[in-house]
Amino acid sequence: MPKTAFQRVFPYLLVLPTFVFVALFTLYPVTRTVTDSLYKPARRAADPSVFVFLENYADLFDSTHYLGARFVQILGNTFAFTLATVVFSVPLAFLFALLLNRQLRGTGFLRFAIFYPALLPLIGAASIWAFFYSDTIGLFNTILRGFGLTGVNWLGDPNVVLYAIVLLNIWKQSSYCMIFYLAGLQNIPRDIYEAAQLDGAGWFYQLRYMTVPLLRRTTLFVVLITVTYSFQTVEQLQVLNQGNPADRGNLLLYFIFQSIGERRNWGYVNAMTVVLVLLLLAFTLTNFLLFERRDDDKA
Amino acid sequence: MLQRSLRMLCLLLVASLLAVTPFVQAQAQVVVDFYYPTAVDGPITQTIQEYATKFEAMHPNIKINPVYTGSYTQTRDTIRTELAAQDVIVDVAVMLATDLTSFVEEETIVPAQQFIDRMENGEAFVANFFEAFLANCRDEEGTIWSVPFQRSTPILYYNADLFRAEGVEVPRNVNELIEVAQKLHTPERAGLLMPVAGGFPIWLYQSFAAGFGQPLIEADPAKVYFNSDASLAAVEFLTKLGMPTSEGGFGVGPMGGSVWGDTPTAFTSGQAAMIYHTTGSLTNILRNATFEVGVAFLPSGLPNENGEGYAAPTGGGNLYIFAATEPEVQEAAWLWVEFLASDEVQSDWGARTGYVAATRGAWEIDPLKTLVEEKPQYLVARNQLAHAYKEFDSYRSIDVQLIINNALSSIISGNVPLSQAKATLDAAQAQIDSLLAEYR
Structure with a gap:
């Protein structure tokens, strides 16, 4: 039976409200960001911006330019920060989940203790860590000095600051990722382990050849969100060090935020945003192509 | 009955609206x-x-x-x-x-x-x-x-009880400042905390650059003096505060300076003999200190007592x-x-x-x-x-301040050795000049 006009239009009508919101709050800003990244704002606010094509991008990678001199270093920091977070927090999250998945006495308390960092708002958590790291009155240095050691200038020493920020991120992120692993573990049917035990598979064998492969999709997801979150780190920098000292503790999105204050930087701000989005997009696509495809092949 | 009271209510409502309207208009x-x-x-x-x-x-x-x-x-x-x-x-x-x-x-x-x-x-x-x-x-x-x-404006806070007990005078210039700070410095107590580790070392730095003879900026907002001799002397001074004496520093505080927000707390809890901080903290410091708090002018940049070389930004x-x-x-x-x-x-x-x-x-x-x-x-x-x-304010002020803060931070924190301080200031000055060229 041929569809009536209404029947043909109806699905689009259903999608329309969502589409309007996506267009308004996602598509339009994205387009504006890309086009604005090709302009330089004029000296007077009322004058039209000047079209410069890719000059803003070229400046960002020019080490004599006032923003370019900082951009490449900060981009490097962001990669190091993200890599360290993933390398440490994902395995930690997995171990925590294994620990909590066992039916032991006190598991409830342990679960709360390990999940606690994920529940804390990041700004609050960072404020607590700001106290840990404080040079004069901080917890860490008070303990170190108690043992007769010299304190470490956690947030002031250019060679230490990035580690200090990564540590906080690992603490927070491993707790958050643990929840996904725990959910994943509890979804694996008990009977396949029982079957494996009957076949004489040991604990490590079960872990290596059953648990890890079965949680592959969880791992993919967890790595994806950890990379995305780490790339977009802002809050803790605002509380802890504002990117100091000397940009050794600065990250990309925070740098973008720092540069917004000056109207005439808006071309650069948009260009940096495009770089950030492209990097994340490239990462997500690679992941998708590498892992999702393989699943399809098998199926 | 019900209708009557409803009608009554409507009437009241209209009456009250009428009563309010002229008031609103007036x-x-x-x-x-x-x-x-x-x-x-x-x-x-x-x-x-x-x-x-x-x-x-x-x-x-x-x-x-x-x-x-x-x-x-x-x-x-x-x-x-x-x-x-x-x-x-x-x-x-x-x-x-x-x-x-x-x-x-x-x-x-x-x-x-x-x-x-x-x-x-x-x-x-x-x-x-x-x-x-x-x-x-x-x-x-x-x-x-x-x-x-x-x-x-920033001022010098000092622990007056401690000064009395140790028999030291309030420093009037930077030489005396170091002398007093070194005398009062112990492993548990910094002689002087200079909060230049945070986001804006430029504020306190300005007082030293001006005190040493060349303010960071004068009347022309298109001209910045960041690589002057006075500026270099100011950066060296701030860096040496945290450097151990064995490396040629003054050794009176943490390397890289103290953090802005922690500094008053460290002072009121007796972990510092003197601090530089804003007058905005005075009420808070007076409330929390268990000792007599002394307040003085920022010590002058030049070693004299005639009021010359005193300099504080607002x-x-x-x-x-x-x-x-x-x-x-x-x-x-x-x-x-x-x-x-x-x-x-x-x-x-x-x-x-x-x-x-x-x-x-x-x-x-x-x-x-x-x-x-x-x-x-x-x-x-x-x-x-x-x-x-005058507090630092130029054309492209936000960017210029970021350039300056970044350069200061890299030297004071030790990311760049003092031997390269001049080169760092020169590079920053070149960036500033390129930004300000269109305003000259």
């Missing part, structure tokens, strides 16, 4: 949207609301709508966003004194001068402000664009009126600005917050007058204003 109020940030502790929003209520009682046809907008940066970014969208809500705002040049050049604010010129006592109104604060209100031609509201926020506002609202906004800058409000605001009251008259009346009699420490900051410099 009010025909001008609404002034006032944005303000805060950088000190205390019930600031409550205080501002109190001022607004008091002002509205004096001017029944004006309604002040105070909007708390977070930090200075957030306030400026909010306003910039409104300007960019050409949908300006703000009529008058407190912004950093150093935002002046950017906003003048963008033509987004109106000069306070146009209102002052029409005042009967305009000259007296201007003369009532401390000159040091007005320095950041004027452009190159001397036109006043903004009015001082919540202003501050800081804090001014009142700005926006160009996009309708003329009659601008007039109302100006009345509000005049009210906030009055001796009465300045005296009250200074006593409540620790900001340095910006008018001379404010110090002659209560509550500030009584407070100063009880706690003479408050007077030191005011007297230091005689030696205060």
